[in-house]
Amino acid sequence: MSLLFDHVIGQFELDEAALYAATGEDLEESGPVVPARPVAEFADDHVSLSHPDEEWTCIPLHGDDSAVPTGSFVAFTDHSIRGPIFVFERDGERDFLDADDFGATRLADRIRFWHSDFVPETYPPTYDSPIDDSEPPRNPTGGALVEDLLEHVERERTATRDENRERTARRSATAIYDEGGDAVPELRPVGADGDGEYRFRVEVPEHLENRRDGDWAYFVESEFGIYEGNEVLVRRADGFDDSPFPIEATVKRIRGLNLWVTVDWADVDGATNVGNELSNGDETYGLTALLNPVPFDRERSAIEELRDHPFQAVLAGERPITFTNGAAARSDPFDDELNQEQQLAVEHALLADDLLCIHGPPGTGKTRTLVEIVRRAVQAGESVLVCADSNQAVDNLLAGASTTDDPDPRSLHAYGQHGDDEFTLDRVNEGQSANDVVSRGYSDVPGRAEVVAATNNSAATLAREFDLLVLDEATQSTCTASCIPLTRAKRIVLAGDHRQLPPYSASEEPPDSNYGHSLFEHLYADGGVYDGVGLQLQTQYRMHRDIAYFPNRQFYDRTLRNGRSIDALPDRPAIEGYNVGGRVETVEHSKANPTEARLVAHVVSELLDDVPADEIGVITPYTAQVARIREVLGDAVASADRITVDTIDSFQGGERTAIVLSLVRSNGDGDVGFLGRPTDGPRRLNVALTRAKRYCAIVADWHTLRYDADGKCTDLYDEFYQFFENTDRLNVVDPEFIPI
Structure with a gap:
């Protein structure tokens, strides 16, 4: 196919x-x-x-x-x-x-x-390339591109600050730190300097006192996530803030366990008394993050650079996109197992004078395709910048499943200086990586690397221009964040899936403009600036065909083909639904459903007869349900610590043999919360359904989902329900009979 x-x-x-x-x-x-x-x-x-x-x-x-x-x-x-x-x-x-x-x-x-896996030498004479040599713009943006991008940056800056203020309200710094948030639990005032800076000394938590052997350099940054330049909230250490606390401040310096802040006195009542208290008071304080301005400042700088950059005309749709670059002719194929669409994507990426968009749905071999593009570009004499929005996404392309002794052949690591030595590969800020292969193997890279990997944000530190930018997971990067690596390259390849989750936004509301979406969508997706500047990888190798059936029809317009036959688990359908009602609890700003958590644990306990624990994933839209499921699993299953339980958003890009999805919402009012939000509700469901290889279970109150009070996603969930009903795959469960 x-x-x-x-x-x-x-x-x-x-x-x-x-x-x-x-x-x-x-x-x-x-x-x-x-x-x-x-x-x-x-x-x-x-x-x-x-x-x-x-x-x-x-x-x-x-x-x-x-x-x-x-x-x-x-x-x-x-x-x-x-x-x-x-x-x-x-x-x-x-x-x-x-x-x-x-x-x-x-x-x-x-x-x-x-079948895509077999590539002919001779094609039918009537068969032609899906991409033309020159593609004119179809939806030019007009002349306000740069100003609109800058405006979006400032909206996101304000929304992020407001969200962090709201999220940490009425909570102590200790509680936020214990949950993994950016906060210093306790500091003591040391005094005030003459230039308006207030000095504090961090009280080291008892469990950390012997960890550093007296060396506290970068301890505050690495342990508490607080950096110079951060906007912060200074608050009472016990969490009982009385007016005017918490007060806004900016971290000016950090030296070991000492940090200096300046206070924004504009909105502080009793400024003199508060200043005296911060100078020499006996009370201890906590400090929580309000805003890290660096990403926003870097985006602004990149957008200003865009004014005089050739890509300004591309983003605005002021000129056609062409495919005449010589990198394809100057290089030879390496990976002879690429299928037809993958090979076509590689050829057009190397031909692109400006950009190519590669739509890679789950399991279609996007990463393998990008690795081939990088290898051939280097062979053609080009320098390559490889970026993504997160460290995890960068390291997935850089190292994949590599170990120190066994490079993953689907990763760049296998072909750099630690593998076949086709090129020198560097990683910017390798110390920020959670991947041992990356943090250990790329701390000392000799010379000027032909391939450099970095997050979008870290690309701002690079003082060189690259021939080619490969931006992976491009649909999870906003237009403004993508501008940072964009201004470091002559041409770009954007790869992602705009049918899965959009870029993160601090605002609950849909973006006011396309610039809150991804550059991929701005340029290529429905209504984008251009039309024929991309292609889709259409053969999926991950999922059993029954698991792929509904997502293929609902989200991909039936364009996906099954590349191989994948067996279901013994004695159970590849995908099935469970219909169960249950009481929903509100935990801070999140939701939990104890009944669904019990049913999930029961399903998992049965799966363990056929599937190793580390090949089972449990996903849900809500962080509170993650905590509840972990608690119930811990009591019910001996190997619970090997089972991945996470939010859908955190699991994007992951896969397991078996997936159990808990949708949580259950009420008589049809209130489904953000599951019914048209901008990302369907995309979140798509992510959830496409993580499984051989088995997928969906646990939900289908009455609630099908009768969404707002009616925005009713058709989606009703069609999903009908899919289970019509194929006899719906299990109706009485909560009284769940054996956990």
Whole structure:
């Protein structure tokens, strides 16, 4: 299943074709087994391939070593007695083979090029590239691009500050620190300097006193997440803030355990008394983060640079996008196992003079494709900057599943100085990485690296220009954040999936403009500045076909093909729903459903008979439900500490053999909260459903979800419910009978 097969189906005339007459040689075993059933399943979706008189799907045959159709076909049918079979003629009679047996024959070789994994040397003469050499803009933005970007930065700065203030209200610095937040639990005032700075000394928590052997350099930054330049709130250490506390301040200096702040006195009542108290009082204080201005300042600087950068015209749609670069001609393919769409994406990325967008849905091999682009660009003599919005996403492309002794061949690490030594690879701020391979292997990189990996934000520290920027997970980076690496490169490749979660925003409301969305969406997605500047990887290798069925139809317009057959778990469907009601608790700003947590634990306990604990994932939209499920699992399952339990947002990009999803919301009013928000509710559900390989369970109160009071996502959840009902995969559960 490929762009090529799509093209051939469009050209195929069934009434002019004939059922193939096979010979004995045709039915002999051949080389690699052809995934014939996925080809047939894809063909089955096309009415034009349905035989007028038989219950057949007719699959065109191509030549022995060419993708040019021959005018003959084989037929596929799911026979009521024999099961899935392929039909052909033999000795003047109809004959057939079991679908799996057929895939091993020479005859199956003549449908192999319809599957993306097999790449022909000769294409049909009518087949053409999906991307033109020159693509004009379709939706120019007008002349206010830079000003609009700057305005968005300031809106996000204000929204982030307000969100942090609200999130930490009425909570002590100790509580915030204990939950992993950025806060110093306790400090004592030392005195005031003449220039208006107030000095404090950090009281080291007892459990950390012996950790540093008296060396406190960068301790405050690494342990508490507080840095010079941060806007902070100074508050009573006991958490009982009385007016005018908490007060806003800015961290001016940090030296070991000492830090100096300046106070914004504009909104402080009794400033003189408070100043005296901060200078020499006996009371201890806590300090919580309000805003780190560095990312916003870096975005502003990059946007100002954009005024005179060639990409300003691209982002505004002021000129056409062209594909004439010579990097494709100056390099040779490395990875001969890339499928057709992946190879096409690589070629066009190397041809792009300005940009290419690669839409990579789950399991379609986006990372592998990007690694090939980088390798070939370096071979062509280009320098490459590799970026993503988070350290984790950068390290996924850089190191993947590599260990110190075994480089992951799907990662850049395998081809840098620690692997095949094709190029020198560097990582900016490697110390910020949680990946041991990265933090240990890239602390001392010799010379000027051909490939540099960095977060979008850290790219601001680079004082060089690159020939090519590869921006991974580009749909999770705002336009403004993407401008930082963008201004460091001559041309760019954006890769991501705009049908999954959008960039994080501090504002609860949808962005006022496209600049709160990703650069990928701004340039390429529906309504973007350009049209034909990207392509989609369409063959997924992760999920059982039944798991992929609903997301493919609901979120990807049926464009995904199943690249291989994946077995479900024994004695259970690949995907099933559980319908259960339950009381929902509000925990601070989050939600928990104890009944669903019990049912999740029960489902997990049964899964452990067939799936290792570390191959099970439990995901939910709410942090409070994460905590509740961990608690219940810890009591019910011996191996609970090996089971990943996390929010959907945190699990984007991850995968497990089995996934259990808890949707939490249960009430008589149809109140589904942000699950019904049209801007990201469907995208969050898509993320959740596409993490599983062999099994996916959805635990929910389907009455609540289907009768959303606002009606914004009612159709989505109702169609999902009908999918379970119509396929007999819905389990109705009485909470009284959950055995946990």
